[in-house]
Amino acid sequence: MAESFSPEEADNLLKTFLAMGVKPKASSKEDLEKWMKDYFTTKEELHPSQEHLPALSRDKPREDIKMLPALPKVSFFSGDPASKSEVSFDVWKFEVEELVQSSYNKEQIRQAIFKSLRGEAGKIVMRLGHRVELDRLLKKLNSVFGRVEETQDLLAEFYSTVQTPKESVAEWGCRLEDILQKAVDRGDVSQDAINDMLRTRFWSGLTASIKQQTAHKYDRIKDYEELMVEVRKIESEVYLSSSEKKRPSASHHIKAVTEDNEMKNLIASLTQTVQALQKDVKDLKNNRPDQSNSRQEHEEPTCFRCGQKGLIRTGCRVRLNKDLNCKKFLSKGRQ
Structure with missing residues (x-):
């Protein structure tokens, strides 16, 4: 300075x-x-x-500062089958097993598991304590949420299930693979048998319309995944052709528009007619004379008991002379 x-x-x-x-x-x-x-x-x-x-x-780097490694990410899991924002236990377990085979240590994997668990699954781990070993943690979760189906039940489901009407070919194949994989994980189905089992059941369980058009593909193709690709192609062609049939033509559209306009005009004409009729009825009601008043002015009731005007028999209290009344009755009859 x-x-x-x-x-x-x-x-x-x-x-x-x-x-x-x-x-x-x-x-x-x-x-x-x-x-x-x-x-x-x-x-x-x-x-x-x-x-x-x-x-x-x-x-010289400072020894009092330690850089913590980033924790691996594991998908959320709570054990609630109704939750759509979380993965199933099989998918969650697969992710954890992949981490175990990676370069992450057990403590990092354990911390990642703690962060991924929700709901009932989180409560189970909480009861095990903060220092629970990784092997013990996975064993406990597997005992609660792991598969418990018997092998014969899994195979019976595999051979009895079929494609639903609203299920695509890809969805049908994935669902079939998931059922068979449960038996494979138990060691009851060998890896060599997977392709033939999937290929046979995949084509046999297709809907009738797709199955009829893919029989030649099934006879020629021996690989399950290749067969799925070919069946998906045919499914796409069937869907496009059905869409073309359902799509209305230009002349059909013009005809529909014309009919719609005619219907609108007819409704408008009927509405005007009804409104005019309602007006005429209202005018007639307003101009009609009061018949009750005119009847009272021109006609008086006559009592059938005593014969006097202005009375009715129900309220008549006139004392009658029977002989006189008989003579009056007879004289009326002669007239």
């Missing part, structure tokens, strides 16, 4: 410090120079540069 600077430079330095959020305690150029020397001396003491450090101190 220069020994002194002009008033203009001092003013620029003061603005710079204020912009940095530092307010110098100086009222003159000399005070500013003194304050700057003290300020930079303090900074140097708090943060010394590495140039003043020994060469060994700069180059």
